[in-house]
Amino acid sequence: RDEIQTVYKILATILHLGNLTFGVDGDVTLIENTKPVSVIRDLLSTKEENVEKALLYRTVATGRDVIEKQHTTQEASYGRDALAKAMYERLFCWIVG
Structure with missing residues (x-):
C-alpha cells in the first residue's frame, strides 16, 4: 500500500513540474506560478525554498569555493524537464525491474 502511494506521489510531482513556468x-x-511549488513541496515532503533553489540555481565547485549560479529562464525550463524525465525513468525502471 505504501509503495502505491509513493508511485502516485512521484507521478503527481512529475505532472505538477510540467505546470511550472519561469519568467524574469x-x-x-x-x-x-507558485501554486505548483507548494504542491510539489508537500508531495516531496520538503521545504518550498528547496524546491525553488533546485529549479532556479545550479551549484558550481571552483577549487575550494562553491558558487550558486542562477539559471536563465531557458536553463530553468530545461532543468525542470530533465528532472521530470529522470524521475519518470527511475520510476519506470523500478516498476519494471
Whole structure:
C-alpha cells in the first residue's frame, strides 16, 4: 500500500513540474506560478525554498569555493524537464525491474 502511494506521489510531482513556468524580473529568473511549488513541496515532503533553489540555481565547485549560479529562464525550463524525465525513468525502471 505504501509503495502505491509513493508511485502516485512521484507521478503527481512529475505532472505538477510540467505546470511550472519561469519568467524574469529585471535580471532575476523566478517561478511565475507558485501554486505548483507548494504542491510539489508537500508531495516531496520538503521545504518550498528547496524546491525553488533546485529549479532556479545550479551549484558550481571552483577549487575550494562553491558558487550558486542562477539559471536563465531557458536553463530553468530545461532543468525542470530533465528532472521530470529522470524521475519518470527511475520510476519506470523500478516498476519494471
